[in-house]
Amino acid sequence: MTNFSGEVAALAAACLWAVASIVYGKLGARIPPLQLNLIKGIIAIAFFVFTILVTGELFPSITILPMCLILLSGVIGISLGDTAFFTTINTLGPRRALLMQTLTSPISAILGLIFLQEKLNTLAGCGILLTILGVAWVVSERTTDIGHISTAEFRRGIVFGLLTAAAGAVGAVLSRSAIANTQISPLWAALLRLSAGILILLVWASFRQQSTFRLSSLRNSKVIAGTLFAAFCGTYLGIWLQQTAIKFTSVGIASTLLQTSPIFVIPFAIWMGEKVSIRAILGVVISIAGIALLFYL
Incomplete structure (x- = not known):
């Protein structure tokens, strides 16, 4: 009997990211992106440490190179990528922010073509084009939910959305390179990535001139509950399931299924009145089809 643990983990992660992104969209009105990224990361690290203590899983035996790749993937994918993602949510909304993240897959393929001399056939090129066209078609639709923002803010959201996808692509490639052929568990891989990202965020925050922490926003019980919920679902469970998918299924399947969050977010958006x-x-649908075409064909 075939074990679909990697595929199930990828779909579960995509669904949880969709839910968490909606919550982060609400929290973004009260908490700045850098602060929100830092808080959710610290909460998720506490969950990971607790899980490791309960399970008794020992620190993995891993060589220097894979360790450095995992840590670097966290620095790029979490500290830079997630902060840019929260900025995109604040500007374009959760649904479009998640859709722009689907550009992570074609950017990964293009990076592989440039730096790893990986070959892309004609159908893969069509997949990249489909994904880009699907994203552009949706994001360019100026509906009432983003009609109130200025053109400058709209462009800012696009730039940060592209930065999110690029950082996610680089982080995913580094992470896959590190854990695919090693004994490190998805739990430890997730904790190491997250810890590296949060450490850089702390350094980044220490150099900012303005106050990074507005603790008054955390005095609201609904804000605290929302932050805990989103950190648990989107960061703790989401990253753990992501690393599980990367380790236990093929790159193409994992990458495609992990990018299905925009599909899961649509019912929630309709339910919330959007x-x-x-x-x-x-x-x-066009964007997800493009990703599938890129990786399967």
Whole structure:
């Protein structure tokens, strides 16, 4: 009997990221992106440490190179990528922010072509084009939920969305290179990535001139509950499941299924009263189809 643990983990991670992104969208009105990234990371690290203590899982035997790759993937993917992602959510909303993250896959393929001399056939090129067109078609639709922002803010959201995808692509490639052929468990890989990212965020925060922590925003019980919930679902469980998917299934399947968050977020958006157009739904389907074409063919 075939074991689909990697595929199930990828879909579960995508669903949890969709839920967490909606919560982060609400929290973004009260907590700045850098602070939110730092807080959710610290909370998730506490969950990971508790899990390791309960399970008694020992620190893995791993050589220097894979360790450095894991830590670097956390620095790029979490400290830079997640901060840019929260900025994108604040500007474009969770649904479009998640959709722009689907660009992570074609960017990964292009990076492999440039730096690793990996070959892309014609169908893979069509997949990249489909994904980009699907994202562009949805994001360019100026509906009422983002119609209130200025053109400058809209462009800022696009730039940070692209930065999120690029950082995610680099982080994913580094992480896959580190854990694919080693004995390190997904739990430890997730903790090491997250710890490296949060350490850089702490250094980054210490050099900022303005106050990074607005603790008054954390005095609201709903904000505290929302932050704990999103950190638990989106960061603790999400990253753990992501690393599980990367380790136990092929790169193509994991990358495709991990990018299905925009599909999961649509029902939640409708349930919350947001008007989701047919164009938006078709754009998501086109983007996911492009990712599937890129990796399978």
